Amino acid sequence: MADSLLHQQLEACLATLAATASPATLNAYRHDLEALATFLEARDVHDGGQLDVGLVRRFLGAERSRGLAPRSLARRRAAVSHFGTFLVKAGVLGHNPAELVSTPRLPAHLPKPLDVDQLARLLDTPHDGSPLALRDQAMLELFYSSGLRLAELAGLDLSDLDSRRVRVLGKGGKPRQVPVGRSARRALDAWLACRSALAAPGQMALFVGNRGQRLGHRAIQKRMTEVARRRGLPEHLHPHRLRHSFASHLLESSQDLRAVQELLGHANLSTTQVYTKLDWQHLAASYDAAHPRARRRNDESRDT
Structure with missing residues (x-):
């Protein structure tokens, strides 16, 4: 079955996805599409051209019955939709059947942002000044300064950085530029001054490991956890929590949801609202303070 037409189509779809x-x-979508292939082949479907709305709904229903969580179901549906779009572009299907199947409702599950003072103490804790410590400090500062995703920071090259901003490749291969704060710039300058002690000749990655090669996702996560533990942070630290803290602290100060959306690289404003956990009381207070007809005039509020 591994060389069936369906598997050939799935592999071609994943090959295009790998580019961005x-x-x-990529690994998650591969897992999801392998589950789809198993489901379809059990029903004697060996060609993506046979995919229809009924099959997509039955597949997601079967996954739900197996106890798959809503977030995993949503990703399954996204993977199937990506496969459907690929088949449409390849001329195998006339339309994408997954577009007619709604995404499972997701529960709000957000990492708790670090307290501003707590995060300042973490970042300002002295270190031993070694190349590895300077590199880790630069990564910490850049995550918090610019709100980068883990994959965005890991994929940075030297050429992506200039004096005041960094160019990143976001989800779906969408590029954007984000500012780099003064503290992050100082930390980056200190790292760049000693980077050559670790980097292999010709290596263009901004952050490298002991072997001189680009630092991988797992290695970055491990270093963040280890540095936070050594510096006395009583809670678990991971890159996404620094990104969430960036967004929450910036929104609290600026109250500019559109700007935060742009900096985070979100396609939809609703994603930013959920991500930053903007609460109703804050919105209501802003509304009362800013809207010209939100409150009664003083003379209307007096007893008559």
């Missing part, structure tokens, strides 16, 4: 997606996304 992170390794984690």
Whole structure:
């Protein structure tokens, strides 16, 4: 079955995805589409051209019955939709059947942002000044300064950085530029001054490991956890929590949801609203303070 037409189509779809997606996304979609292939082949479907709305719904229903969580179901549906789009572009299907199947409702599950003072103490804790410590400090500062995703930071090259901003490749291969704060710039300058002690000749990655090669996702996560533990942070630290802290702290100060959306690289404003956990009381207070007809005039509020 491994060389069936369906598997050939799935492999071709994943090959196109590999050009823009992170390794984690690619592996997740591969897992999802292998589950789809198993489901279809059990029903004697060996060609993506036979995919229809009924099959997609039955597949997701079967996965739900197996106990798959809503978030995993949503990713399954996204992978099937990506496969459907690929088949449409290849002329195998006339339309994408997954587009007619709704995404499972997801529960709000957000990492708790670090307290501003707590994060300042973490970042300002002295280190031993070694190349590895300077590199880790630069990564910490850049995650918090610019709100980068793990894959975005890991994929940075030297050429992506200039004096005041960094160019990143976001989800779906969408490029954007984000500012780099003064503290992050100082930390980056200190790292760049000693980077050659670790980097292999010709290596263009901004962050490298002991062997001189680009630092991988897992290695970055491990270093962040280890540095936070050594510096006395009583809670688990991971890159996404620094990104969430960036967004939450910036929104609290600026109250500019559109700007935060742009900096985070979100396609939809609704994603930013959920991500930053903008609460109703904050919105209501902003509304009362800013809207010209939100409050009664003083003379209307007096007793008559």
